[in-house]
Amino acid sequence: MRQLQCILLQTTIASLRQMVSKAGGLMLHRYWFRFLPSEEASVLNLGCGVTAYSTSDAEQMIHALVFPLFGEREIEKIVEDIDVRSLEENHVRPNMGNPAARGVWFPLIQ
Numbered sequence: 001m002r003q004l005q006c007i008l009l010q011t012t013i014a015s016l017r018q019m020v021s022k023a024g025g026l027m028l029h030r031y032w033f034r035f036l037p038s039e040e041a042s043v044l045n046l047g048c049g050v051t052a053y054s055t056s057d058a059e060q061m062i063h064a065l066v067f068p069l070f071g072e073r074e075i076e077k078i079v080e081d082i083d084v085r086s087l088e089e090n091h092v093r094p095n096m097g098n099p100a101a102r103g104v105w106f107p108l109i110q
Contacts, residue, residue, distance in 0.1 A: 026053045028053060028100075029054070029081050030084065031049070032087065033048040033049075033058070033077075034075070034076045034077040035074060036074045043107040044107070046092055047087075047106070048066055049082070049096060050062060050103070050104050051103060055080065065109055066107070066109060070107070084096070
């Protein structure tokens with residue numbers, strides 16, 4: 001039953017994306033970036049969360065807003081449409097901004 005619910009939800013999400021795409025609208029996506037491990041202590045060792053229109057939009061924000069503050073890092077993995085409930089619960093989730101709005105939401109950079 002749970003598997004069927006997941007399939008139905010995925011189908012609904014795919015249908016909504018197609019409708020928005022056909023209408024010419026842009027959808028925001030939550031991206032989670034993982035970087036190659038560093039021996040240096042850095043918040044980026046936990047990752048980086050960005051909401052953007054595309055992967056390239058998210059990468060541009062990281063290069064412009066995150067790397068100047070925390071140093072440039074090599075990207076190991078990008079997860080599109082990350083479920084924030086799956087993120088680390090002791091440091092990431094309590095210290096993140098609004099993942100529904102376009103921008104960097106972890107680490108907070110204001």
